[in-house]
Structures are given as structure tokens and as C-alpha cells.
Amino acid sequence: MDNALGTSPDDVQFRFRDDEVADHAAVTVDACCDQTNATAVRIEPGDDARVLLPFLDRLALVEINFPSFGDGRGYSSARILREAGFTGELRAVGDVGVDQLSHMRRCGFDAFAPDKPLNEEDAARAFAMWENVYQRAVDGRRTIPQIRHGDRA
Amino acid sequence: MRVLTGNDLKTGDVIWWTGEGWSRHVDDAVDAGDSAEQILATEEAALRVNVPYVIEATREDDGSVRPAHIKDRIRALGPTVRQDLTLKPKDPEAIDWVI
Amino acid sequence: MYKYDSYDQEMVDARVEEFRDQARRRLEGSLSEDEFKPLRLMNGLYLQLHAYMLRVAIPYGTLNSEQMTALGDIADKYDRGYGHFTTRQNLQYNWIKLEDTADILADLAKVEMHAIQTSGNCIRNISSDHFAGAAHDELVDPRPYAELMRQWSSFHPEFTYLPRKFKICVIASEKDRAAMRLHDIGVQIVKNEAGELGARFYAGGGMGRTPMIAPMIRDFVPLDQLITYAEACLRVYNRYGRRDNKYKARIKILVHELGRDEYVRQVEEEFAHMLEQGVEPPREELERIKPFFADPAFEDGPKTLDRSDPDFALWVDRNTNRHKHDSYVSAVISLKPVGGIPGDATGDQMRLMARLAKQYSFDELRIMHTQNVVLPHVKISDLHALWTELEAAGLGSPNMDSIEDMIACPGLDYCALANARSIPLAQRISERFNASGKTEKLGELKLKISGCINACGHHHAGHIGILGVDKKGLENYQLSLGGSEAEDTSLAKITGPGFTEDGVIEAVDKVTDVYLAEREGEERFLDTYRRIGMAPFKEALYG
Numbered sequence: 001m002d003n004a005l006g007t008s009p010d011d012v013q014f015r016f017r018d019d020e021v022a023d024h025a026a027v028t029v030d031a032c033c034d035q036t037n038a039t040a041v042r043i044e045p046g047d048d049a050r051v052l053l054p055f056l057d058r059l060a061l062v063e064i065n066f067p068s069f070g071d072g073r074g075y076s077s078a079r080i081l082r083e084a085g086f087t088g089e090l091r092a093v094g095d096v097g098v099d100q101l102s103h104m105r106r107c108g109f110d111a112f113a114p115d116k117p118l119n120e121e122d123a124a125r126a127f128a129m130w131e132n133v134y135q136r137a138v139d140g141r142r143t144i145p146q147i148r149h150g151d152r153a
Numbered sequence: 154m155r156v157l158t159g160n161d162l163k164t165g166d167v168i169w170w171t172g173e174g175w176s177r178h179v180d181d182a183v184d185a186g187d188s189a190e191q192i193l194a195t196e197e198a199a200l201r202v203n204v205p206y207v208i209e210a211t212r213e214d215d216g217s218v219r220p221a222h223i224k225d226r227i228r229a230l231g232p233t234v235r236q237d238l239t240l241k242p243k244d245p246e247a248i249d250w251v252i
Numbered sequence: 253m254y255k256y257d258s259y260d261q262e263m264v265d266a267r268v269e270e271f272r273d274q275a276r277r278r279l280e281g282s283l284s285e286d287e288f289k290p291l292r293l294m295n296g297l298y299l300q301l302h303a304y305m306l307r308v309a310i311p312y313g314t315l316n317s318e319q320m321t322a323l324g325d326i327a328d329k330y331d332r333g334y335g336h337f338t339t340r341q342n343l344q345y346n347w348i349k350l351e352d353t354a355d356i357l358a359d360l361a362k363v364e365m366h367a368i369q370t371s372g373n374c375i376r377n378i379s380s381d382h383f384a385g386a387a388h389d390e391l392v393d394p395r396p397y398a399e400l401m402r403q404w405s406s407f408h409p410e411f412t413y414l415p416r417k418f419k420i421c422v423i424a425s426e427k428d429r430a431a432m433r434l435h436d437i438g439v440q441i442v443k444n445e446a447g448e449l450g451a452r453f454y455a456g457g458g459m460g461r462t463p464m465i466a467p468m469i470r471d472f473v474p475l476d477q478l479i480t481y482a483e484a485c486l487r488v489y490n491r492y493g494r495r496d497n498k499y500k501a502r503i504k505i506l507v508h509e510l511g512r513d514e515y516v517r518q519v520e521e522e523f524a525h526m527l528e529q530g531v532e533p534p535r536e537e538l539e540r541i542k543p544f545f546a547d548p549a550f551e552d553g554p555k556t557l558d559r560s561d562p563d564f565a566l567w568v569d570r571n572t573n574r575h576k577h578d579s580y581v582s583a584v585i586s587l588k589p590v591g592g593i594p595g596d597a598t599g600d601q602m603r604l605m606a607r608l609a610k611q612y613s614f615d616e617l618r619i620m621h622t623q624n625v626v627l628p629h630v631k632i633s634d635l636h637a638l639w640t641e642l643e644a645a646g647l648g649s650p651n652m653d654s655i656e657d658m659i660a661c662p663g664l665d666y667c668a669l670a671n672a673r674s675i676p677l678a679q680r681i682s683e684r685f686n687a688s689g690k691t692e693k694l695g696e697l698k699l700k701i702s703g704c705i706n707a708c709g710h711h712h713a714g715h716i717g718i719l720g721v722d723k724k725g726l727e728n729y730q731l732s733l734g735g736s737e738a739e740d741t742s743l744a745k746i747t748g749p750g751f752t753e754d755g756v757i758e759a760v761d762k763v764t765d766v767y768l769a770e771r772e773g774e775e776r777f778l779d780t781y782r783r784i785g786m787a788p789f790k791e792a793l794y795g
Contacts, residue, residue, distance in 0.1 A: 045495075070290060070373070072413025076491050079410055083529055099274065099291055106409035119282070122273075129270060132259050134403045136531045137410070144259040144403070145533035148540065163279065164349045165303035200281050204299060222725060224664060228301050232665040234593055234675045238332055238347075 006042045006063050007093050011113040014123065015089075016105075022061035022089055032059075042093075049077035056086045064109070066094035075107045082108035082138035101126040106137040154184035154212055157193060158225065159205030167228045168202060169218075175202060178240065179229035182210065182218045219250075226251045253314050253616060254399050254544045256364045263406065264361045267368055271295050272354035279351065294374060294412070296367030297353055300668050304348040307370040308360060312380035312398040312422070313341035313619040315365075317606040320617055322363040324602030330356050335602070337587060337595040339659055339710055340419070341379050341619040342370055346666055368406060373414045375405035375486070379421045381429045382620040385545055386582045386628040388574045392449065394424035394441055396541045397478065400533065401439075404479050411486050415493035416501035418486070419458075431621060431737035433457045433466045434713060436503045437485060444472050451478050455485055455515065456507030459707035463743050464504040467512045469519065477523075480532045484523035488515065548614035553579040554633045564639055567650040572635070579632055583613075585625040585642060586649035586657065590686045591679050594660040595623030604645050612638050621710075621737075622659055624652070655690075655697045655764070656682040659710050663703030663720060664727070670703035672720025672727035673753075677701055680757055694764055697777045700735070713737035715778045716763065717744040718756060729756035733763065733789055734781045745786060748794055762792045 006026030015021065024040035032041040033051060040061040043049055052059070062081060064074040078090055091111040092104050098118050105127060132144050156179075157170035168175040169182040170192060176182070185192055185207070193205045209221040220226050231239030233248050241247035256264070271291075278288040292298075296307035308323065315323075323343055327335045330352050331345040338344055348356070360366055370377055378398045385393040401420060405411070411418070421432045424441035432438035438454035450472040457466030473481045492510075494500045507515045555578050559565040572581040585605060587595050597605070605625055609617045612634045613627035620626060630638060642648040651657045658681065661667065663674030678701055685691045700714030704721075711717030717732040728750040735744030751759050764777070766789050771780045781789070 048491075070413050071495055072373075072411070073491055073495075075410045075413070076487055083525070097287060100413075103407075103409040103412055122277070125273070130266060130407065131262060133409075134263070134406055135408055136529070136533075143533065145537040148257070148259070149534045149536040160299055160303070163351045165299060165347075167302060197285075200279075204285055223727065224301070224668075224670075227664060231302060232675075233673065234665050234679065 007113040012111050013114060013117055014112040016110040017089060024061060026063050043077050045071050045073040049080045053084050059088050061089045063091045063093050066096055069095045069097055069100055078107040078109055079138050098122045098126045102129040106139045108138040154210055155186060155189045156182040156208050156210040157185050157189055157205060158208060159202035162200050162203040180217045253316060264366045268357045268361050271357055275350060275354055290372055294369055294372035296370030301666055304350055306345045306348045306367055308343045308367050309370045309377040310341050310619050311402050312378055312395050313382050315617050316615050317610040319363045319365055320606035321603050324599040326356055326359055327599040334596055334598045337619050337623045339621045340377060341621055342377055373416050374412050375418045378402050379430055381423045382618040382626050383573055383582050386575050388576045389427055390425040392424050392441055393545045394422045395545050397441060398422040399541050400538055411490055414490055415495045428739040433741045434459055434737055438466050450474050456504040458502050458504045459712050461499055461705045463712040465741050469516050476535050480526045481523055483531055484519050484526050487522050488518045550577040553631050555579055557632055557635060564636060567639055567648060570650040571652045580629050581632060583627045583630045584652045585647050586651055587624050588651055588657050589646050589649050591683045593675050594658060594678050653696045655685050655694055655699050658699040658701060660701040661703050661709035669706055671722035672703050674701045674703040674709055674720060712743050714744055731756060731759050736778060747790055759793055763789050766792045
């Protein structure tokens with residue numbers, strides 16, 4: 001495939017899914033919209049995740065690239081896909097550090113392929129960082145306000 | 154002269170390169186010349202200085218060192234509005250030196 | 253005021269340990285400074301000119317005696333005996349060690365305080381009216397809404413790496429004492445025709461190098477959709493705010509470049525989508541928060557006082573604000589002694605203010621964006637005793653909203669971003685105007701001084717503004733006139749070429765002379781400027 005890109009299963013350091021790791025070359029968002037057979041796509045920070053919504057059924061893997069960890073557009077992209085019901089693998093790739101992991105999980109990422117492999121212990125602590133959370137996101141967790149009021153929301 | 158400065162990683166103190174190590178006193182600073190960037194890279198990597206950079210300064214006749222920019226003179230002394238907290242709390246001319 | 257429950261406490265405690273771990277990784281070298289910087293900033297830790305600086309959050313400017321005492325104790329234990337109250341109603345310590353920071357955060361956590369999100373490209377501490385819950389003219393107390401937003405914005409998973417910092421302000425009166433329209437989002441609690449409370453939203457205000465007044469983006473958001481609407485505003489900004497140029501990254505540039513209407517259209521679209529996602533906290537949450545801000549047990553008492561001491565009478569006239577209960581006032585403790593450093597307070601002064609709050613103000617204090625402290629609920633019959641103690645401690649300056657009550661950022665004496673010093677100007681101006689007796693004649697005159705274009709000293713919003721710039725290595729100051737941060741929000745205009753330090757002090761004197769010569773009736777400096785325009789002032793300065 002001409003415009004193949006993306007990480008390989010070997011690059012994935014953390015994964016919170018039981019299904020087989022998708023081993024598909026990802027394509028760009030533009031290419032994904034043009035090709036009817038693409039099953040993996042890579043979103044760059046400037047891409048509009050919503051253009052993928054018509055194709056979610058055939059996508060097994062969406063990679064969201066963080067060229068720089070300080071560019072937080074990928075968090076919105078991830079959440080938008082999960083809000084639309086995407087159930088495939090959502091993989092954070094690029095400049096992903098220990099201190100971003102907990103928020104990324106909350107925004108729906110379930111696989112992580114950082115450029116620089118992370119210290120396993122630090123990462124485990126980061127994933128377990130928040131026992132409770134204030135906001136409703138797309139990780140299905142009951143929020144602190146919901147717990148306070150008997151989960152009626 | 155080219156003088157190296159930065160902050161101590163642990164304490165945040167302003168420090169100056171003396172040729173052998175780091176001092177809180179600007180007058181201990183030496184001309185790092187062409188090796189300035191090399192020294193900075195080595196020292197920062199060894200965590201002996203944080204956010205270091207090179208400045209222009211002059212060695213005065215009395216041997217003291219005067220950074221070219223007011224910002225670094227304030228760093229060298231301390232806040233001009235709290236002389237009691239500067240490195241020269243009792244020197245009446247210290248603030249004039251900054252300005 | 254709000255008390256943490258076990259969940260709030262657990263969040264803050266977890267953050268202390270997270271930071272302790274981050275600092276350890278930095279000190280060991282496994283985090284580079286580039287990697288550590290955004291993490292420490294999100295805990296309010298800067299590297300400034302002389303040391304690390306720690307900014308502590310004071311949510312919506314409200315704190316109790318125990319918290320103020322803890323702030324004083326930290327100043328003595330870990331810093332050099334003082335702290336600086338800021339225009340964001342926060343407190344900054346100037347001489348902090350990285351190796352102590354986690355311990356300081358732990359001390360803060362013990363009194364339900366923290367430094368979370370006091371810097372970084374995230375949602376910052378939420379500001380509010382310093383007279384909230386006390387002012388006679390408010391619709392409701394805005395702080396329950398601010399607290400709801402505080403919780404929502406704390407560790408928000410989607411909005412931690414925004415294009416740039418994001419400041420929210422919540423007020424609930426027509427009179428704006430919090431510079432609401434100069435925030436990224438300004439919220440005003442209002443009542444609609446049906447008598448229901450709701451939130452009016454403004455977006456895209458701010459100061460900095462491109463000052464803008466926020467346009468209204470929705471006149472009424474039902475209160476049970478408040479968080480959902482804010483979430484929509486933030487998502488549009490996170491996705492489309494500029495990231496190519498940090499000077500164009502604030503939401504004001506997005507709103508300006510898209511146009512208010514297009515921004516509103518995008519927010520409304522996202523809002524409709526968000527409503528389906530159910531992100532709003534349960535309704536009961538706001539009802540849970542409200543009682544924390546219920547009125548204390550006010551008692552009827554004398555409504556007048558003995559004004560025979562002229563110094564006391566002057567202080568009462570200048571430094572007290574009408575209270576919703578007619579036996580009480582809100583009293584302003586000035587942190588602007590003549591020749592002093594605006595906003596600085598020693599550990600001893602903080603502990604004294606804490607004790608006075610306990611004794612005279614139902615255990616409550618407020619920080620003003622003008623860098624003063626308020627005791628919100630003081631019995632009129634207690635005022636003289638309070639004033640006597642304040643006077644003795646050097647905290648009784650009767651100068652609220654006068655030229656001596658200027659805002660000044662730390663400037664080049666402390667700040668790594670500054671181009672010129674701000675504090676010496678403030679000191680010299682207050683000494684000069686106080687000595688000449690001119691302060692009194694000028695009445696309300698808001699002077700605001702910033703040491704660089706970032707405008708932490710709000711110079712764009714000053715009746716008189718001063719901006720410090722670097723002119724070929726020398727400090728230089730631009731003068732501007734006609735700004736206001738109040739409900740009549742306006743942006744100041746530059747008079748012309750800049751001045752030296754001596755020159756700008758002369759210039760302030762000259763423009764106030766023009767005002768005194770031209771004013772009609774009860775006009776303030778700002779009113780006269782608006783009536784006669786820039787020309788007469790320019791003539792006096794450069795003619």
C-alpha cells in the first residue's frame with residue numbers, strides 16, 4: 001500500500017484489550033475515506049476525527065499520533081470516536097510519556113506505543129493514579145458526583 | 154567575556170561557572186570562551202546546573218564581573234526592592250550597580 | 253465555605269504523591285527539564301529569576317483562617333518570610349526549593365489547599381467576585397457555580413494540553429468586580445424572564461499582547477447544563493485553537509479569527525452533541541455544594557458608627573463595601589502601604605489577618621484581584637477595633653481604588669519574563685502622591701503596572717496603565733489611558749512615545765493635572781478621559 005504508515009504490534013507497550021492485536025498498516029485519514037478496504041487509520045493532530053464516523057464499522061484500529069505530547073488535540077479525537085461508539089483499538093503513538101497515560105485512558109485509548117519505551121513501574125503507577133475522578137469521560141467510570149449521589153445519573 | 158549561568162537544580166539558586174564548578178557569586182565567573190556550549194551540555198547532563206545559558210559580561214578593573222544585561226545583574230544580586238534579601242544586604246551601592 | 257469530603261481530599265493527596273514522584277524523577281535525571289517543565293507548571297512551580305516560584309491556588313479567592321495561617325507558616329518555614337498575592341487571587345512564594353516542593357504541597361493539602369493547575373496550558377484557578385456572598389447587589393452567591401466548575405476542571409482528561417492557558421471567571425451581579433469580560437470564559441449568573449437562574453457566557457476576552465473584551469456567546473444556559481456548555485466551549489477551543497504560534501494560541505484569537513458567530517455555531521453544535529453524552533454532574537451536586545456557602549449567622553446590631561476620629565472615618569469611607577446585611581460591611585485590608593510592595597504580606601501579617609478573620613469575620617477571608625485582602629462580614633460595631641489592630645500592623649492604609657492602590661506585577665525584580673521593573677515605580681508613585689496629598693483629590697483612579705507585554709499587571713485595563721519595555725537594554729515605560737476592568741470594560745490606549753522611569757512618574761503627574769483641571773462635577777479620571785479624549789493629555793505630555 002502506497003501510503004502505509006503507523007506502528008507495528010511490536011511497538012505496542014501497553015494494551016488493555018483481549019482481542020488479537022490488529023496487524024494492519026494504517027493509512028491517513030484522507031486515504032481511509034477514499035479506500036473501502038482500509039481497516040486501520042492514523043489520525044494526525046490537525047485531522048478532524050469526525051470525518052471517520054461513517055467508516056467506524058470497518059475500522060479495527062485507529063492510531064492517534066502525538067508528535068509532541070503538549071499538543072492535546074488527540075485527546076478530543078479519541079473521545080469523539082468513543083462517543084460515536086467506536087469499539088476497535090485506539091492506540092496512542094508518538095511522544096507519549098508516563099504522565100499522560102491516565103488522562104489518555106480516560107479519553108478512550110486502550111493501547112499505547114510510545115516512541116521511547118516507558119519504565120514499567122512508573123507506567124503502572126500512572127495507570128492507577130486516580131482512584132476516583134470528577135468528570136464523566138468515555139471510560140465508563142462512575143464519577144465522584146455520581147458516587148456522592150448514589151449513581152442516579 | 155562569555156559567562157555561563159543557570160540555576161541549581163535542587164535549590165533554584167542562581168549560579169555561575171567558575172572554571173571548575175558553580176558559584177553563587179558572579180565575581181567568581183570566568184570567561185568560558187569557545188568551550189561555553191560544550192561545558193553547558195556536559196554540566197546540564199550531569200544535573201549540576203538547570204536551564205543554563207551563555208551571557209555577555211565584562212571584567213571590571215577591580216576584578217568584579219558585570220553582566221551586560223540588567224536581567225542578569227538582577228539575577229546576580231537579588232531583587233532591587235528587597236536589599237535585605239540580596240547577596241549584598243549591607244552594601245549601599247549594590248542596587249546602583251544593577252541599574 | 254466549601255469543605256472537602258473524602259473524595260476531594262483524596263484527589264489532592266494523590267496529586268501531592270504524583271508530584272513527589274515527578275520531582276524525584278527530575279532530580280534523578282530520568283525526566284529532562286523539557287519533559288518536567290509542563291508537569292511542574294501544572295503544579296504551579298516556575299523557575300524564576302532567583303529561584304523556583306510556587307503559585308498556590310485560592311479557589312475563587314476564598315479562604316478561611318486556618319488556610320491563611322498555613323500560608324503564613326509556609327512563608328516562614330520554606331520561603332523567606334513573605335508571599336505575594338496576585339491578580340488571579342492566588343499567592344506566590346518567591347524562594348522555593350525543588351527538593352522542598354512536595355512537602356509544601358503536603359502541608360497545603362492538610363488544610364484543603366493545593367497548587368493544581370495554577371500554571372500550564374490547562375484550565376486555571378477559577379476567579380470570582382471578592383465580595384461574593386456579602387455584596388448587597390448580587391443576585392446569588394456565584395461561588396457554588398465556581399466550585400462546581402473547579403471540580404469539573406480539576407484534572408480534566410481532555411483539556412490538560414490546551415493550546416494555551418485558560419482562565420474562567422464567575423460572577424453574579426451587574427457590577428463587575430472581577431474583570432469578568434477579560435477572561436477566556438466569563439460567566440455571569442443571571443435571571444431570565446421566567447425568574448429562573450441561568451448562566452450568561454462570554455468568551456474570548458483577555459489581556460496579554462492582544463487585549464480583547466469577550467463578546468457574549470449565549471445569554472442563558474440553564475444551570476443544569478452549565479458544565480455541558482463549558483465542555484463544548486473547551487472542546488471547540490482544544491480542537492481548533494491555534495498551536496502554530498504561542499502568541500496567537502489563546503481562545504480570544506480563535507473567536508476573533510472565526511468571528512463570534514461562527515465560534516458560537518460550532519459551540520452550539522458541540523453542545524447539542526454533548527447533551528446526548530450526559531456529561532453534566534447530577535443536579536443534586538449543585539444542591540450539595542450550595543449549603544457550604546450559606547450565610548453565616550448574622551445578628552442585628554448598630555448600623556452607624558462613631559466617626560469622631562477622622563483617620564478612622566477616612567478608612568471606613570475608603571475601605572469598606574456595603575453588605576447585604578445592614579449591620580455589617582465588607583472591610584478591605586490594604587496590601588498597599590505607602591512605598592510598599594503591592595500585594596506582599598509577611599508570614600506574621602498573614603497570621604494576623606487570619607486571627608482577625610476568625611475574630612471579626614466568621615472565619616473567612618477573600619483575596620481581591622487588586623492584590624488586597626477582604627474580611628467579608630464585619631459587624632459595623634466591630635469596625636473600630638478591627639481598624640485599630642490593622643493600623644498597628646501597617647495594614648490600615650485607607651487607599652482602596654485610589655492611585656496608591658495600584659496593581660503591579662512582580663516585574664524584573666522577580667520575573668524571568670519581565671522587561672522592566674514594576675515595583676519601584678509603584679513605590680515611588682505612591683510615595684509621591686501620598687506626600688503631596690494629591691491621592692485624596694484624585695478619588696477613584698485605577699493605576700495598573702505591568703513589567704512586560706504579558707500584562708499580569710492588567711495595564712490594558714487601567715484608568716492609567718504603564719507597560720515596561722526593554723529599549724536597547726534599558727528599562728522604558730509606555731503610558732496608556734482609558735482602560736477599565738469593570739462592567740464598563742474598555743481597553744486603554746497608548747499615549748505616545750515611552751518614558752524613562754523618572755519620566756513616566758512625571759507623566760502620571762501631568763495626566764492627573766489635566767484631569768484635575770478639566771473634570772466636571774463628580775467625574776472620575778476615567779469619565780473625564782472618555783469625555784475629552786486623548787488630545788489634551790497628549791498635549792500636556794508631548795506638546
